[in-house]
Amino acid sequence: MDKKTLHLTAITLVICVGVIVFYVNYQSFWQPQKYLVTIAVSKTPLSTPFYVAKAIDAFDGTCVNVKFDEVIGGQKAFAKVMNGEADFGTSSDSVIAFQSLANKDFVTHVMFVQSDNDVKLITRPSAQINSAIRLKGKRIGVTKGTASEYFLSILLALEGLTTEDVQLFHFKPDELVHGFIDNKIDAFVPWEPFAFHSTKLLNKQIKIHDTKSLNILSFNLISLIADKELVEKAKCVIEGLTLAIDYIASHPEKAKRIVINELKLSAEFIEWVWPDYIFKLGLNQSLILSIKSQAIWAVETKMTEHNDIPNIENFIDSRAMLQVDPGAVNIPL
Amino acid sequence: MMNGSLSQRIYFFTLSCCVLFATILGSVIWSSQTVELAFARDSYAQQVDNQTNSLKQLVISDNIYSSSYSVSHWQSLQKKLTRLLKSSPKLTPSQQTVQNSIKSQNENLKRLFSQITKNKLKNASAAIKVHLKARLMMQLEAIRSDSLQLSSIAHTDIHNTIKHEAFFIIAVSGVSIVALLFGSFTLMHIVRKSLDEVKRAFKQNHSGHFQKIHLSHPSDEFDSIVKAFNGMNDKLSETTVSLAVMKKVVEERTHILEQLSNTDPLTKVANRRALFERASMEFSRAIRSKNKLTLLLLDCDFFKRINDEFGHLFGDELLIHICNICGQEIRDIDFLARYGGEEFIIILPNCDIKGGIETANRIQHSLACHCIAMKDKEICVTLSIGVCMLSEQHKDLEQLINDTDKAMYQAKENGRNRIEVLTPPNLH
Numbered sequence: 001m002d003k004k005t006l007h008l009t010a011i012t013l014v015i016c017v018g019v020i021v022f023y024v025n026y027q028s029f030w031q032p033q034k035y036l037v038t039i040a041v042s043k044t045p046l047s048t049p050f051y052v053a054k055a056i057d058a059f060d061g062t063c064v065n066v067k068f069d070e071v072i073g074g075q076k077a078f079a080k081v082m083n084g085e086a087d088f089g090t091s092s093d094s095v096i097a098f099q100s101l102a103n104k105d106f107v108t109h110v111m112f113v114q115s116d117n118d119v120k121l122i123t124r125p126s127a128q129i130n131s132a133i134r135l136k137g138k139r140i141g142v143t144k145g146t147a148s149e150y151f152l153s154i155l156l157a158l159e160g161l162t163t164e165d166v167q168l169f170h171f172k173p174d175e176l177v178h179g180f181i182d183n184k185i186d187a188f189v190p191w192e193p194f195a196f197h198s199t200k201l202l203n204k205q206i207k208i209h210d211t212k213s214l215n216i217l218s219f220n221l222i223s224l225i226a227d228k229e230l231v232e233k234a235k236c237v238i239e240g241l242t243l244a245i246d247y248i249a250s251h252p253e254k255a256k257r258i259v260i261n262e263l264k265l266s267a268e269f270i271e272w273v274w275p276d277y278i279f280k281l282g283l284n285q286s287l288i289l290s291i292k293s294q295a296i297w298a299v300e301t302k303m304t305e306h307n308d309i310p311n312i313e314n315f316i317d318s319r320a321m322l323q324v325d326p327g328a329v330n331i332p333l
Numbered sequence: 334m335m336n337g338s339l340s341q342r343i344y345f346f347t348l349s350c351c352v353l354f355a356t357i358l359g360s361v362i363w364s365s366q367t368v369e370l371a372f373a374r375d376s377y378a379q380q381v382d383n384q385t386n387s388l389k390q391l392v393i394s395d396n397i398y399s400s401s402y403s404v405s406h407w408q409s410l411q412k413k414l415t416r417l418l419k420s421s422p423k424l425t426p427s428q429q430t431v432q433n434s435i436k437s438q439n440e441n442l443k444r445l446f447s448q449i450t451k452n453k454l455k456n457a458s459a460a461i462k463v464h465l466k467a468r469l470m471m472q473l474e475a476i477r478s479d480s481l482q483l484s485s486i487a488h489t490d491i492h493n494t495i496k497h498e499a500f501f502i503i504a505v506s507g508v509s510i511v512a513l514l515f516g517s518f519t520l521m522h523i524v525r526k527s528l529d530e531v532k533r534a535f536k537q538n539h540s541g542h543f544q545k546i547h548l549s550h551p552s553d554e555f556d557s558i559v560k561a562f563n564g565m566n567d568k569l570s571e572t573t574v575s576l577a578v579m580k581k582v583v584e585e586r587t588h589i590l591e592q593l594s595n596t597d598p599l600t601k602v603a604n605r606r607a608l609f610e611r612a613s614m615e616f617s618r619a620i621r622s623k624n625k626l627t628l629l630l631l632d633c634d635f636f637k638r639i640n641d642e643f644g645h646l647f648g649d650e651l652l653i654h655i656c657n658i659c660g661q662e663i664r665d666i667d668f669l670a671r672y673g674g675e676e677f678i679i680i681l682p683n684c685d686i687k688g689g690i691e692t693a694n695r696i697q698h699s700l701a702c703h704c705i706a707m708k709d710k711e712i713c714v715t716l717s718i719g720v721c722m723l724s725e726q727h728k729d730l731e732q733l734i735n736d737t738d739k740a741m742y743q744a745k746e747n748g749r750n751r752i753e754v755l756t757p758p759n760l761h
Contacts, residue, residue, distance in 0.1 A: 116437065116441050133456070154461070154464070157457055157460070158448070158456075158465075159456045159457065160458060162458075212441075213448075216441065216468075216471075246426065249426055249427070280430055282479075284482075285477075286475035289467060290468075292467075293468060300460045327481075327485025328485070330482070
């Protein structure tokens with residue numbers, strides 16, 4: 001090889017290496033400033049995308065450094081967002097429906113999971129309740145202003161009953177089962193993992209009714225009404241969630257293991273709820289319809305003191321999601 | 334590679350082109366298949382969308398709570414949708430997630446519809462009926478949204494595949510063009526440079542400098558030419574004499590030949606031809622510059638008798654002896670030549686008659702002093718010398734020589750071993 005060829009080869013090599021180094025570090029060269037965001041995460045397997053995102057460092061490549069503030073129930077997460085303790089929160093569509101009636105200043109950025117069997121009706125086998133009509137006059141424990149209350153009202157309505165026809169007792173979600181054990185109530189409507197805990201605790205002494213598909217519960221990312229910076233932060237959180245959801249789809253077993261470790265749950269429980277879950281990012285018309293129908297229902301069944309149904313579109317902010325995956329946004333703009 | 338043959342390079346070059354072409358062709362085929370599959374997925378998503386819309390239409394137009402409502406129409410459409418969902422094409426992982434969602438939503442749809450139509454909700458209020466109908470619509474809307482997302486993913490895939498393919502083709506073509514240009518320029522450069530080197534070597538050969546070719550870019554093809562050329566050159570340089578050497582040899586030989594043609598072989602003094610050449614030159618010069626010119630004609634006395642007595646070899650020796658004596662006694666500018674037999678002429682440029690007589694005297698005296706030995710016997714010879722100086726009467730050289738000859742004969746007639754001068758009145 002003569003000198004000239006050697007030089008040419010060396011120059012070509014240097015250029016190639018330079019291009020590769022630049023390409024690899026391209027993102028870090030243009031890395032925007034990192035925002036520290038706090039997310040109030042509801043301690044339920046429905047928050048799996050968040051736990052997985054944290055475990056696989058999915059937020060590292062985005063513009064946010066994420067801190068989790070774990071809470072019990074979407075309602076608490078909502079409260080933390082509203083009083084400024086958290087930038088974002090995870091919240092069920094039922095909570096969103098109830099809060100929209102109060103015209104709170106919040107928006108929904110994305111729906112990240114759906115479950116068609118999250119809220120369950122639990123009774124004593126001895127009560128022989130085979131149909132909702134048998135609930136008439138019974139003492140029923142619910143968590144006020146959540147999917148629990150909404151679900152019970154639907155169940156009753158199917159048989160022409162209202163919440164007036166039963167005795168409602170309000171409990172915190174983790175205290176429902178104790179009310180049941182203490183015989184303060186005849187039936188209760190918990191969500192997961194409290195339904196599972198109840199079966200573990202009481203085993204044969206309870207009956208879980210098959211109400212699959214009767215209520216679809218979705219979990220959503222919410223924040224205060226977003227300015228430009230908050231939309232940017234939401235975009236980055238959604239980018240991390242996208243990676244997490246791809247990971248869940250491609251490595252379901254590893255994802256389950258992450259949630260088991262994070263929530264100190266048993267593998268048995270995860271296997272119990274997992275088939276009911278659909279992890280998918282989306283912001284579509286069905287979410288609006290779901291919130292709207294629940295809001296209307298809450299007004300009509302007098303679960304709330306508000307009477308006006310607000311424009312649900314006002315509580316949806318698609319700007320962040322449109323930047324990440326416009327194909328998953330199907331709402332009238 | 335650098336020392337390989339040019340044909341090897343060309344083969345390599347051609348092979349590389351073929352590989353690049355095959356790569357592009359392969360990628361085009363791959364991308365067209367990917368796009369085709371993406372179109373199939375898109376068309377599947379469209380069908381799901383259409384099917385869902387039909388169901389939606391049904392929910393909007395019919396009163397599902399009416400006692401006369403027949404569920405068969407719904408069920409057939411629902412079955413169609415379920416069948417369609419089972420016949421999905423191969424989906425990407427992200428599409429599979431959406432597909433799972435659609436399937437699950439479809440199951441919910443079935444359950445919800447059967448719940449609603451089980452007993453026509455005979456106990457339920459109007460509100461819950463409206464609410465459940467809204468739920469049904471929501472479920473359908475969820476499926477529709479998902480199918481739109483499927484379609485959108487397919488579109489994105491098509492777009493990305495085409496974009497990547499275009500980028501790949503441009504990149505491969507760009508690299509190919511650079512490689513082809515580099516390769517062809519290198520080849521051209523090597524061929525041109527090697528040809529130049531060979532040409533230069535031929536040129537130098539032509540001018541007699543036998544130099545070997547050293548290729549700056551060795552290649553098998555040119556190496557064979559160079560080897561043949563260098564071999565030929567070696568042989569040529571052994572057998573060929575350069576022009577300069579040849580010139581020198583010729584000059585030397587010419588000089589020797591000239592000397593031979595101008596020299597008397599016996600006495601080694603100038604011969605008659607050289608004499609006339611020199612004499613006419615000196616004659617012309619004397620006439621032109623009006624200088625004096627004197628000739629001496631010397632003849633050995635009784636030479637025939639000596640020859641007869643002592644033999645021709647001795648005669649020859651004697652003549653050489655006379656020449657040696659004369660040579661010693663004349664000036665550098667003087668010229669001694671053998672005129673014929675035992676006769677010699679000495680040309681004395683810039684010399685008058687007096688100088689001529691002096692020279693003649695010196696010669697005679699020296700010859701008298703140096704006798705020649707022959708068989709313990711000393712043999713002394715004498716010379717009769719005629720002297721004549723160029724005068725106005727002499728029109729040419731022959732007249733001057735003739736007059737000198739006359740003077741010599743007078744010396745012979747007057748008793749030999751003497752000097753005679755032809756004075757002007759006696760000149761021809």
